[in-house]
Amino acid sequence: MESMILQLSYLIGSITFIMGLKMLSHPDTARKGNLLAAGGMTLAILATIFLYRGENNEPLHNYIWIFAALAIGTVVGTIASKKVQMTAMPEMVSLFNGMGGACAMLISIVEYRHIMENVATHPVQAGTMTVVVLGMLIGTVSFAGSMIAWGKLNGSIKDRTIPGGQAINFLLFAGLITLVIIVVGGFMPDMPALFYGILILGALYGILFVMPIGGADMPVVISLLNSFTGVAAAFGGFLYDNPVMLTGGILVGSAGTILTILMCKAMNRSLKNVLIGSFGGAKAGAAAGNKDQGAFKEISLNDTATLMAYAQKVIIIPGYGLAVAQAQHTCHELEKVLNDKGVEVLYGIHPVAGRMPGHMNVLLAEADVPYEKLLEMEDANDQMGGTNVVLILGANDVVNPAAKEDPASPIYGMPILEVEKADHVIINKRSMKPGYAGIENELFFRPKSSMLFGDAKKVLQSLIAELKQM
Amino acid sequence: MDAIINLFTDSATYRLMTIVILSIFLGIEVISRVPSVLHTPLMSGANAIHGVVIIGAIIVMGQAHTDDYLALTLGFLAVILGTLNVVGGFVVTDRMLEMFSKKKKK
Known part of the structure; x- marks a missing residue:
């Protein structure tokens, strides 16, 4: 009877995950x-505790012990996620993802x-061993990688290109495969150190694989690590013959992979490229090949306000700078002020603007910007032609014309927002420093472009003040 | 070698593999229709769902011998980390989505 209720709970759990x-x-x-x-998860957890x-x-x-651990995790998890700023959301997801990976790793170790311990009475099953070893390996890679991604996103770890990084990664990978075969195949059953060797190499691989990856690729990496943890959880499902762990884990594994591929497509890069981390290497090359790009021109707040007030249509292109400045509410206010003056305001959202796909949408939704005003890239590009003013707020790589024109650029081929189809392009940035991907942006030096320096929030506030006086 | 043959003659292997294959297709099917606006909440939601690994942690913890302190400690940690993944994941996702639904009411 208990086992029936348990299995039924697992079935309901699986269905809630899918739905x-x-x-x-x-x-x-x-x-x-x-x-x-969340409800299905709670049911599955409670059923496991009492009916397994x-x-x-x-x-x-x-x-x-179980309830103490659950209580600690619930309290800490709730407080942490209630307190986190909207801008810090990506690193939070990365952090929680790492926790899941570490959980899978610990399970496998135990x-x-x-x-x-029971090898004398129960001979080792190859299937069980495969599942334990791979579950630990993937969990470890995911944990180590997520921690690095977390550190990079909150700025405590800098991008670092390791000389010969690709070769090291390859050697590590080969070493890992060898160790896994030895341990799973039971060739050296008296050497538990080999198992822990996999743990150490796995952690190292996770660290080295995320370390050189540049900022623009971070969303892809988080999504990929997310699906890794899903697969690690699924190995747990095999281990305990547990259907809900299996469905939950594999669903996330496959969904995460598709999401990763969609993101790669948006940047026109292959997953292989991201995995080998060649972006980091190419970046250094591009920075070295800097050419003199001439002068850029600045625009005053007053001129910007005039230009916008007499425009028919304005498209705002938000980027990470908007998130950093916490300027989403001010941005919405500007939109309303312009609307009152009869100006149509839309937002052009690049799929990889910010630090995660959809990052900008979440941010603008927080500020109550209507869903219909957020244009996806293709729609925004279609509308660019009839637009008078494009205001770029802290975005950089997603509007870089090098993606279309310069085959030597690391972002060559990435679809961009074609802002130059509009009459005027106003770019708000804090300084002339290159964007997160470290690539110079020629757009700033183009005839249609004008720079409006300053913190996005302060600039927008002054702009609103100017507009209200008109 | 026998162990490997056993693996392929065991009906449980095929039952589990069926779930795996179906889940893979289901995951692909479900995701490919998501508008990019919802990518971040979706990633976050999926992140919470793989927290299901906590069930394994609970089983480890619940089966550890009361005098095996290493297993108890590792299991205890695993349950905490798994809970963080589940609770944190769902709460963060809910916070993101709250912002979407708030303006729907207006």
Whole structure:
């Protein structure tokens, strides 16, 4: 009876995950979908605690420990995610992803010890060993990689290109495969050190694989690590013959992979390219080949305000600078002021603007910008021709014409927002420093472009003040 | 070698593989229709769902011998980390989506 209820709970859990993901893909049902999945998860967890039966039909024990750990995790997790700023969301997701990876890693370590202790009575099963070893390896890579991604996004770890990084990664990878074969195949059963060798090499691989990856690729990496953790969780499902872990893990694994590929497509780069980390290397080359690009011109606040007030249509292109300055609300205010003056205001959202896909949408949604005003890249480009003023707020690489014109550029081929089709391009930046990907942007030196320096929020506030006086 | 043959003659392997294959297609099917606006919440939601790995942590913890302190400690940590993944993931996602639904009401 208990086992039936347990299996039924797992079935319901799996269904809520599928339905939840499905509902997450529509704006109207997204929130309900998330809550539904959370409900299914709670059910599956509680059912496991009370109804799971081990080998000799033995219920679980150590309840105090389990509930203490659940309580700590719930309190810390809730507080951390309630407090985090909207701008810091990507690194938070990366951090939680790392926690999941570490969890999978720890499970495998304990299970490995368990297998080794009982090796006399229970001969090692190749299937079980494969699952334990791969679950640990993928969990470890995901954990180490996510921690580096987290550190890079919050600025505590700098981009670093390791000389011969590709060769090292390749050697590590080859070493890992060899070790996995030796351990799984049971060729050296008396050497548990090999198992921990996989752990160490895996962690190293995770670190080295994320380390050289430049900022523009960070969303792709987080998405990829996300699907890694999904696969690690699925190995847990194999280990415990647990259907809900299997469906949950694989769903995330495949969904995450598709999301990763979609993001790669948006940047016109192959996943292989991202994985080998060649972006970091190419970046250094491009920076060295800097050519003199001439002068840029500045525009005053007053002129900007006049230009916008007498425009018919304005497209705002937000980027990470907007997020850093926390200027989303001010931006929405500017939109309203312009609307009152009869100016049509739209937003052009590049799929990889910011630090995560959809980052800008979340940010602008926070400021109550209507959903219909957010144009996807193709629609925005179609509308660019009839636009009088394009205001770029802290975006850089997503409007860089080098992506279209310069085959030597590392971002060559990436679709961009074609802002030069509009009459005027006003670029707000804090300084002339290149963007997160470290590439010079020729757009700033083009005849149609004018620079408006300053912190996005302060500039927007002054702009609103100017406009209100007109 | 026998162990490997066992793996391929065991019906459980095929049952689990069926779930895997179907889940892969389901994941692809579900995701490919997501508008890019929802990519971040979706990634975050998927992130919370793989927190299902916590079930493994609970099983490890619940089966550890009361005198095996290393297993207890590792299991305890695993349950905390898994909970962080699940709770943090769902709460962060809800916060993001809250902003979408707020303006829908207006």
